Amino acid sequence: MAGEAQADCLFCKIVAGEVPATLVRETETVVAFRDINPQAPTHVLVIPKAHYPDAAALAAKAPQVAADVLREAGEVAAEEKLDGTGYRIVFNTGAGAGQTVFHAHAHLLGGRGLEWPPG
Template sequence: MTTDCLFCRIAAGEIPATVVRETDTTLAFRDIGPKAPVHILVIPKAHYADVATLAQDDPGLAGAVLATAAVVAETEGLLVDGFRLIFNTGEYGGQEVFHAHAHVLGGAPLGPMVAG
């Protein structure tokens, strides 16, 4: 755990979150500033700065994050109409918390991939 990392602290139970799914290696919880009717974050419990580092250092854990995201999408009823799975990486990619995480978004039409 990185003590100054928000998501590490959520994974450790130090900061409360609305958890929707937990495995031995992943945690999924509702975003506190949702951008869609369903907006859930899926994180590896172990700290990796971004998805590229996660995929390179632990491909199995990266797969576990994807598997958790798929179960969350199904549980939230998003499979019929579809959903978006986003990994923001780095400053230009819009990453705000530097702990690898996926956004599961759905529940309404989401519009274009990139605005502007």
């Protein structure tokens, strides 16, 4: 069910402290941690602590938490000194778009040129 921790979800386990991660920021609603397979010099995942399967479900069921995810991604970008050079925030939704963990999350990418279109 949306919002409730899922026993088989990697990100729920990170939130619970059952799986280690390199935390960058944590608030009441959001956790940010370094991606274990970075695609840029800075690659941080920003996730809601509550479980939502994707960005669309998060926005529909908890719009304030969705805003928290985006705000914290911006805070991490500032802390990582990306605000002067630019950065990208990406939500993959669905397996066809590259989502591999079905817990809503934003990828914060920066520290290198990011061409367009992506992919």
